[in-house]
Amino acid sequence: MARASLLISPELCIGCRACQIACKSWNQLPGDKTVNRGSFENPADLTPDLYNKIRFVEVPSENNPVRWLFVSQRCMHCDDAGCMKICPAPGALYKTKEGAVAFNKDKCIGCKLCSSACPFNVPRYDKNDKVSKCNLCADRIANNMAPACAKTCPTGAISFGDRDALISKAQKAGYAAVYGQADLGGLGAIYAFHDAPKLYGLADKPVIPEMVVFWHKYLKPLSWIGIGGTAALMLLHYVAIGPKKDQEDKDDE
Amino acid sequence: MNRSDLITKESTFGIINHWALAISCIVLTISGFGFLFQIQGIGSAFSGFPAMKVVHNWTGVVFTASLFLSMFNWLKESLTFDSDDIGWILTAGGYLSHKAKVPPMHKLNTGQKFFYLTLLVSGFAIAATGFIIWLMPENKSMLVLSHFIHNVSFIVITAFIPVHIYLSTLGNPGTLRIMITGKIPYWWAKKKHPKWVRELEEGHGN
Numbered sequence: 001m002a003r004a005s006l007l008i009s010p011e012l013c014i015g016c017r018a019c020q021i022a023c024k025s026w027n028q029l030p031g032d033k034t035v036n037r038g039s040f041e042n043p044a045d046l047t048p049d050l051y052n053k054i055r056f057v058e059v060p061s062e063n064n065p066v067r068w069l070f071v072s073q074r075c076m077h078c079d080d081a082g083c084m085k086i087c088p089a090p091g092a093l094y095k096t097k098e099g100a101v102a103f104n105k106d107k108c109i110g111c112k113l114c115s116s117a118c119p120f121n122v123p124r125y126d127k128n129d130k131v132s133k134c135n136l137c138a139d140r141i142a143n144n145m146a147p148a149c150a151k152t153c154p155t156g157a158i159s160f161g162d163r164d165a166l167i168s169k170a171q172k173a174g175y176a177a178v179y180g181q182a183d184l185g186g187l188g189a190i191y192a193f194h195d196a197p198k199l200y201g202l203a204d205k206p207v208i209p210e211m212v213v214f215w216h217k218y219l220k221p222l223s224w225i226g227i228g229g230t231a232a233l234m235l236l237h238y239v240a241i242g243p244k245k246d247q248e249d250k251d252d253e
Numbered sequence: 254m255n256r257s258d259l260i261t262k263e264s265t266f267g268i269i270n271h272w273a274l275a276i277s278c279i280v281l282t283i284s285g286f287g288f289l290f291q292i293q294g295i296g297s298a299f300s301g302f303p304a305m306k307v308v309h310n311w312t313g314v315v316f317t318a319s320l321f322l323s324m325f326n327w328l329k330e331s332l333t334f335d336s337d338d339i340g341w342i343l344t345a346g347g348y349l350s351h352k353a354k355v356p357p358m359h360k361l362n363t364g365q366k367f368f369y370l371t372l373l374v375s376g377f378a379i380a381a382t383g384f385i386i387w388l389m390p391e392n393k394s395m396l397v398l399s400h401f402i403h404n405v406s407f408i409v410i411t412a413f414i415p416v417h418i419y420l421s422t423l424g425n426p427g428t429l430r431i432m433i434t435g436k437i438p439y440w441w442a443k444k445k446h447p448k449w450v451r452e453l454e455e456g457h458g459n
């Protein structure tokens with residue numbers, strides 16, 4: 001398959017949270033103890049045991065007392081993934097051939113750097129400090145099954161398939177701009193809605209922190225150039241000028 | 254004093270301190286490069302990246318402690334400058350021409366003093382940010398900033414290491430014994446550290 005992705009259509013979402021449960025069920029994640037915060041949204045945020053959460057947003061409205069928006073919040077499977085850029089452990093985070101950003105807890109060193117480089121505040125850590133997040137059900141995809149959330153969604157608010165096909169489907173349905181179509185090299189979870197992204201708690205323009213980008217682009221190569229450059233200079237000095245031979249010469253008294 | 258009599262340039266404390274600093278620094282540099290570029294071979298040498306993280310963190314503790322103790326050995330000397338240091342810089346310490354007339358030096362030459370001060374500043378920067386990354390990753394903006402400073406100081410320190418190793422071995426044959434036995438012959442001391450020897454002979458050197 002070419003790059004696969006999820007198309008999330010919050011306008012179709014009825015807030016039933018079947019996807020939230022299906023995700024836990026497939027990934028064998030225990031329930032989180034929740035508290036009544038006066039909202040149906042529960043838990044309040046992603047946790048190490050909650051990869052996919054329906055965010056409930058109440059927005060002032062002209063026609064009704066309030067508008068109630070529901071949207072799936074999870075790892076976006078960025079093409080240019082900040083988490084993978086900063087991760088020091090090979091194989092802890094990896095891309096599947098369908099473009100999912102998956103993880104391997106055995107390789108993760110628990111440094112939590114990925115949380116600082118993710119534009120969407122996604123990675124969480126289990127009690128052993130190992131990374132935990134949506135992996136697009138990479139194991140299901142590998143066996144030609146849709147991710148658990150998309151499989152379960154009763155309204156089609158989460159659908160899964162070829163990324164390009166999903167984008168043209170959304171455009172035909174009247175969504176001129178699909179959220180995540182081009183951001184960060186293109187997200188693997190794209191969103192079709194008419195409102196401003198921030199109503200759904202999404203950044204207008206998601207970016208990897210500048211310091212992480214600068215580090216990746218300049219500091220990393222400079223690290224080699226620094227030590228290699230001075231080592232080469234020392235070699236050059238040895239050959240071209242030569243060491244100081246401090247003989248016990250006669251005139252040093 | 255005879256020309257070949259030995260005088261003590263470095264105390265036993267200084268020598269142990271030096272090698273604790275040097276070995277921890279090198280282990281940190283190697284594992285640091287392993288993390289920076291996800292180098293599988295380095296990870297395997299530490300029996301995997303998770304184990305390498307533990308080694309990196311605790312070697313950082315040894316490095317920080319050694320760096321702290323180093324202040325008792327080299328800080329005072331390294332903060333003492335006079336006009337001869339300008340002359341040393343102008344003649345590039347005699348490293349660009351064997352004919353250059355280098356001004357007389359004290360116990361450490363200008364380059365060594367600058368090396369120590371640079372190492373001290375960037376060493377504490379890399380240590381402090383390392384502890385932040387290790388122990389308090391919850392604050393994300395601090396984590397990003399620490400990660401950044403950690404790498405900037407890494408570049409500074411690692412760029413100095415080949416210079417330091419070269420100048421204390423191949424570049425100045427005979428220097429290495431200072432950090433092994435702590436002793437140098439009198440003629441060497443007089444030639445390389447005349448101001449220090451004069452102080453010793455006048456009885457108020459250290």
Ligand code: HEM
Nearest residue numbers: 274275278279327365366368369418421422428429431432
């Ligand atoms: C394995 C390689 C190394 C060798 C052979 C070596 C050798 C030496 C020698 C011979 C001296 C004495 C210089 C003198 O008193 O005139 C010295 C001093 C010193 N070394 Fe090293 N060293 C090595 C690695 C390191 C590393 C990695 C560090 C730091 C992280 C370091 C830090 C220092 C400091 C702070 C001093 C005292 C101040 C100075 O001489 O500038 N050394 N080293």
Ligand code: SF4
Nearest residue numbers: 075076078082083118
């Ligand atoms: S959303 Fe965050 S965790 Fe997911 S791929 Fe992008 S950077 Fe990584």
Ligand code: SF4
Nearest residue numbers: 087108109111112114
């Ligand atoms: S916590 Fe794990 S996945 Fe995240 S950056 Fe560190 S090693 Fe990589």
